[in-house]
Amino acid sequence: LVHSVSFWPIPALLSWWGFLKLDREMVDQLRVEGVSIIQSSLFLCRLNLVPISVSMLLVVIFSLGDIGAAELLQVNTFPVLLYTELNLIRTLGPVIRMSAPLLVFMAVGIAIWTSLRDRIRIETETFEPLAAQDRWISPAYSRWLLSLLVLVGPGTVLATESVQIVRDLSTIHLPLLTECLSASIWTGIGAVLLGALFLQCGLLASGNRSVAWTIDCTSFLLFAIPAPVLALGLLKMFSSMGRIALPLLDSFWILSLACAIRFYWVAWSLVQSGRDRIPQSLEDRMKTEGLSAWQRTRHIFNPLLRPQIMAGLTLVWALSLGEVTLTRILQPPGVQTLAARTVNFMHWGHDGMVAAGLVTVALLELLPLLVYIGWKSVWGRIQ
Known part of the structure; x- marks a missing residue:
């Protein structure tokens, strides 16, 4: 439910x-x-x-990988058992063996996704109808995305948990929440910046079909595999680098990097939905004029795909703020996000603090949408 x-x-x-x-x-x-x-x-x-x-397929992947709702509802799902086992052994081999059936399913999911996405592609005849259509469809698509995927989850939290806050107002200690705000905000900002960098790299390489297919499959796998496996893999990789990786492991950047890697596919799939709508005639014209990959990305892709890029980065922001598993495994010294502390409050039985933490996280997730609405209203009055 x-x-x-x-x-x-x-x-x-x-x-x-x-x-x-x-x-x-x-x-x-x-x-x-x-x-x-x-x-x-x-x-x-x-x-x-x-x-x-x-x-x-996306709903199945989100449901299989969810751990936050399972912990809050105290239901023993596979991700919860995997996270518990990870806390006991802290080695990658047994965790991967436990995840083998799920990883096989994800491999099948990659094949299904790529074949289905190839069938979704459409080609248009000229550039002018595409540009005129994009001015109407892409902003509308982004608004639907922000209002549905971002607003529904936090909106439900705000509607249900606000009553709990009023009931347990005396048990809420704001300093315990505010000291985690900076870690959550910086983690989200870092994930958005890294996500934007990854998207630009993906667009630069998207001219090659085989490279684009590889990016699709790899990013899908990194998104679909259980979060404990991804977190432990990153931890092992950076720990093997010795002192070079210590500044990264001791800061919020390790959390931002993990979130950007995991949720990159969500943003990339949105950008690809617009990228696939660019007509073949325009692709041929860019090749004929000898435009480099950087010139194509800067002058063609970024202006046309700006709504999809912004919508994808907004989702990276929202998903990073609500991520619990990666934070609890990769948590640097002295860095704890609000989502992770809220789960701790749940284990300690502080219902009022849990409600306050959920509402605060929901408001932070809605921040880009609120800024966008405010900017549009101010810009509309100026015009």
């Missing part, structure tokens, strides 16, 4: 995005012929089966 409430925007968003790609004349023809709403909906869903299937 928790996963259904949290993740229902994913199939809703991808289905809506798929419906936008359908031929508008065909939709109008169905209306003219007097086809009932149920019949037309079933027909459109059949045509839109690929994005719906992709959305179901």
